[in-house]
Amino acid sequence: MPEMDANSSSSLEPLPSPPKMGRLNRWDTPWLNWKLLAGISIIGTIVLIGILGRLFWDTNLVYVASSPLNLPPVGFENRRGQQGTWAHPLGTENSGRDMLALMIIGAPNSLFVGVLAAGLGISVGTILGFMAGFIGNWIDDLIRLAADITMTIPSLLVLIIIQALIPQVSLIMMACLLALFAWQSPTRLIRAQVLSMRESGYVQMARLSGTSVFRLMFGEIMPNLLPYLVASFIGSAAGAILAAVSLEVLGLGPQRVPTLGRTIYLALESSALLRNMWWWWGGPTLVLSVIFVGLFLVNLGLDEIANPRLRQASG
Numbered sequence: 001m002p003e004m005d006a007n008s009s010s011s012l013e014p015l016p017s018p019p020k021m022g023r024l025n026r027w028d029t030p031w032l033n034w035k036l037l038a039g040i041s042i043i044g045t046i047v048l049i050g051i052l053g054r055l056f057w058d059t060n061l062v063y064v065a066s067s068p069l070n071l072p073p074v075g076f077e078n079r080r081g082q083q084g085t086w087a088h089p090l091g092t093e094n095s096g097r098d099m100l101a102l103m104i105i106g107a108p109n110s111l112f113v114g115v116l117a118a119g120l121g122i123s124v125g126t127i128l129g130f131m132a133g134f135i136g137n138w139i140d141d142l143i144r145l146a147a148d149i150t151m152t153i154p155s156l157l158v159l160i161i162i163q164a165l166i167p168q169v170s171l172i173m174m175a176c177l178l179a180l181f182a183w184q185s186p187t188r189l190i191r192a193q194v195l196s197m198r199e200s201g202y203v204q205m206a207r208l209s210g211t212s213v214f215r216l217m218f219g220e221i222m223p224n225l226l227p228y229l230v231a232s233f234i235g236s237a238a239g240a241i242l243a244a245v246s247l248e249v250l251g252l253g254p255q256r257v258p259t260l261g262r263t264i265y266l267a268l269e270s271s272a273l274l275r276n277m278w279w280w281w282g283g284p285t286l287v288l289s290v291i292f293v294g295l296f297l298v299n300l301g302l303d304e305i306a307n308p309r310l311r312q313a314s315g
Contacts, residue, residue: 036301042294043111046287050108053100061088061098062105062258069096073279091279093263094270099283106258107287109171113259114241116175121182121240122233128183129190130217134198144191147184155181156246163252174253178240186232193228197221231302238295245288260284 053059061067071092074084084091090099132143159177163169169177197203198221206220247253248261249268267273267281 033301033304035297035304039294039297039299039301042290043298046107046111046291046294050104050111053104057100057104058098059101059105062101063097065096067092067096067098070094070277072277073099076279079276090283093267093277093280094272095266099279102258102263103260103283103287106260106263106284107291109254109257110241110244110260110288111291113171113175113178113244114237116172117178117182117240117244118233118236120176120179121236122186122229124179124183125186125232126190126229128187130194130221132187133191133194134217134221140191143187147187150181151184153181156243159243159247160250160252163247168256169252169254171254171257171259174244174247175240178243181243182236182240186229186236189228189232190225193225194221197224227302227305231299234295234299234302238292238299241288241291241295260288 067088069092070078070080071082071088072078072084073091074086074089076091077083088098088100090103092098093102128143128147132140159181162177163174166173194217198216203216203220206216211220244253244259245261245264248259249265251265251269253259253261255262261284263284264281267277267284270280272278272280
């Protein structure tokens with residue numbers, strides 16, 4: 001057997017060590033990403049202010065002539081030289097209503113309209129999407145045709161006409177009207193996902209074992225669609241809030257219930273921009289922006305949960 005040369009043995013390089021496995025962490029879960037947590041914190045803060053604010057602030061100041069007129073926020077003064085007071089830290093508006101009370105009541109009301117409309121839309125869309133994607137045949141054609149036709153209708157124009165014909169619109173009625181145009185996108189999304197999942201192995205095994213259609217749809221496929229459903233719900237809620245604010249700024253929507261859009265409408269109607277009463281329209285606009293940012297962050301976080309590639313890119 002030939003002997004190995006000393007020089008050749010010294011030139012051999014050691015084999016690279018295998019990569020070390022990362023330490024498993026029970027808190028390492030895609031649900032605990034900073035975007036999702038930040039968005040939930042923002043929306044939770046808005047809801048918490050609406051709940052606790054009623055306990056620590058006199059919400060009766062939301063009524064007309066309950067406060068001095070046109071007071072600026074604390075640290076500012078209006079054109080008449082009046083200084084803001086801590087009795088009305090965010091100022092008052094033209095009719096003598098406290099802006100802080102309007103925020104405490106109006107922000108949850110606007111959020112409630114969007115959440116209720118999105119909930120109704122996603123519920124109808126989930127049922128129709130499952131029926132179209134799993135059952136198929138003429139039911140699929142009928143549901144898909146209805147969704148496609150409804151999506152071509154200018155929803156804002158139809159809502160303007162409907163609400164112009166209704167003398168009094170409540171928050172629940174407005175949410176129901178918005179839900180008429182909030183089910184098409186979830187229906188198409190759920191249908192596409194169900195079409196791809198119904199041919200998977202675990203669904204076929206469950207079908208061969210004699211599982212009912214209801215159990216297949218809502219017991220086998222539904223759990224895998226939860227991230228998509230929640231993301232669709234968040235997107236629908238943001239769209240419903242935007243549609244509600246658009247109608248309210250036009251003078252439609254609830255007349256007797258304080259909302260952020262209604263407050264902006266009253267500010268524009270009373271020429272708050274020309275009178276330099278920026279706190280009248282600026283506060284509601286800022287709160288609406290915060291709500292949209294919170295919903296956007298929640299949507300991004302849910303996208304990372306549903307799509308592992310996005311988690312790897314952000315990590």
